[in-house]
Amino acid sequence: MTPANCPRCGGRLARDNDSGRCAPCQAAERDRLSAPPEVPASFWEHEPVRRALAERHLGRVIRAYRHHPYHGRAALPQAVVAGWLGITQAQLSRVENGQPMVHLDRLIHWAQLLRIPPTALWFALPDNRAAAIAGPVELTPKALEEGGTTNRRQFHALAALAGLQASGCIDLLTSLATVPTIIGMEQVQYASTLVEEFRKADAQVGADALCDIAIHAHDQLSAWAAKASYSRSVGDALQSALADLAIQAAWLAIDANRRAEARPYLHEAIARARIADDSRVEVRAMACMSLLLREDRPGEAVHCAEAALRASAGWATPRLSTLLHLRAAYAHATLQDSLGYEHEMTRARRAFDGGEHEDDLPFISFVTSQEVTGIQGLSYLALGRADRAASCFSSVTAAPAEAHRRNQLYYTVQFARAANRQGDFEAAAQAGLEALPEVGRVRSGRVIALLAEVRSDLVGAGTSFPRVREFVDAYDGTLA
Structure with a gap:
């Protein structure tokens, strides 16, 4: 039976209206294929939406959003909403029905795109974070060291990582005595936020300023996670997040020229990734292990790169394949294996021609044409061809x-x-x-x-x- 009023604006519907929308509202949404519509504040009070927000599962929020009566009798098609979000319909289906998302950058982007009120979210949007950062900062470098003295390098690292002041991670980093004994997806997202913050800061300030803090953060969060309780679904996400943080700590140790400290973190990351059945994190750990070993144990570095290629077969994006072939190419060059180097470098360049992909993992953003040429230069240097290396650099x-x-x-x-x-x-x-x-x-x-x-x-x-x-x-x- 046709409702008496339009669910969007409340206006009276004509008796012969079978669309569930009045004519002005239908006209107002002609462009909905390109962008989400403006919705009233009451939209977010609809019970299925409120329940999904309370569950802290953005995929379920999106599904409730699509089925909201505001859009008319028929739910918004997944293909339309997927187009807004910049993903495929199949990917949106996995988001709606799979495990909760933990990547903060995507959570923020989609929440902003759908105009979800900040007060309804379980994470802070950038404007809210900026406001929090602008306020007084209580954390000092001394708080990061139990009984230690103020460390100037840690102070500069904290300044570089200003986003941490509002990320919710500070309580977890300063004292295990005050953190909750039950872990939820919110805390897992804090750990994911740490990885992103370290990655962004690393590109700008280098590892010397960040390595000690990353190691401290990893050790604190790992110790806390070992004592806390959590559900199975949270546990898998937590293992992946801690593995990601271990990889980040290992990379920073490598770049800080503290290579001996990196390997245990990579072994831990691989173990955690396997517990969570997270092949993406495992591949990232293997790629970092290949980087760590390429100077001293190039044969093992080749095996690590090849293992990562096998593990990522079927889902690796062109950029990820490029990175793994580059790792193998340089290791072959270090082994003085010219034919192996040429073979892997050719495969790397062929993969790179595939371009960027929507499923590219955040950590491979540095895989650019300059990086491909740079690895080629390093390989030529290892092979004793200094003239070609100089040209590449x-x-x-x-x-x-x-x-x-x-x-x-x-x-x-x-x-x-x-x-x-x-x-x-x-x-x-x-x-x-x-x-x-x-x-x-x-x-x-x-x-x-x-x-x-x-x-x-x-x-x-x-x-x-x-x-x-x-x-x-x-x-x-x-x-x-």
């Missing part, structure tokens, strides 16, 4: 990417190493001079160690060149 540094400052600095120093091996000491010194100011801004122990190698090689070659003397003096005044 020159190409990378000629197109700086502000979003990846640390990588740009890394390849600038690698150019200096390649120029040194060619005997072009002036070019090596010039690259070193260009790198020095950035070393103070992007603190990467790995890069600093390489720059020290450049200085040592240049001094060994003699300081008769003016540019070499200038670099050595500048280095000694800045870093020595």
Whole structure:
């Protein structure tokens, strides 16, 4: 039976209206294929929507949103809503019926897109977070050390990670005595937030400023999780989040030139990923393990990259495949296996031509054309082809990417190493001079160690060149 009133505006419906909507409301939604409609505040008080929000499951919120009477007799098709969200209909079906999402960036984006009131959400939107950050900050670096003294490096890291002040993670990092004994999806999302915050800060400030805090955060959260209780579904998500955090701590240890500390975290990440049956996290851990081992144990590095390729078969995006083939290519080069290197580099470039994909994992954002060329340069350097390596590094540094400052600095120093091996000491010194100011801004122990190698090689070659003397003096005044 046709209702007497339009559920959208409350206006009276004509007796012969079989759409469930008045004509003005139908006209107002002609563009609903491209964007969500404006909805009244009462929309979010509808019982199925309220229940889904209380369950903290955005997929169920979206399903309740689609079936809301406000949209008329027929529910909004999944294909339409998926188009708003930038995913496929099949992906939306998995979101609605699967486990709760824990990736904060996607939660925020979709909540904003659907205009869900901030007060109804279980996580903070950016504006709310910014307001919280602007307020007084009670946390000091000393709070991160039980009985320790204030650590200047941790203070700078906290400043870089200002988003943590409003993420809800602070209580979990400062005291295990005050955190809840039962873990829900909210706490799992806090851990996921930490990973994203560390990743963003790392691209800008380097690992030296972040490594200790990441390790502390991982250890605190792991200790808390070991004592708390949680449901099976929360447990799987928690294992994945802690594995992700362990991988992030391992990567920061690698970039801080503290390689020996990285391997236990990667072993832990692989174990947690397998417990959660999360192949994506396991593949990320294997990719990081290949990076860790490529200098000292290149044979194992190849096996790790190949294992990651097998584990990701069927779902790997072109960018992920590119990264894994690059890992294998460089390891083959370190083994002096030219044919293996060429084979894997060809496969990497072929995969890269597949372009970006909506399912790309956040951690592979650095896999750009510059990164492909940079790994090619590193491989040539390992193979003793310094001229080709220098050409690759020159190409990378000629197109700086502000979003990846640390990588740009890394390849600038690698150019200096390649120029040194060619005997072009002036070019090596010039690259070193260009790198020095950035070393103070992007603190990467790995890069600093390489720059020290450049200085040592240049001094060994003699300081008769003016540019070499200038670099050595500048280095000694800045870093020595």
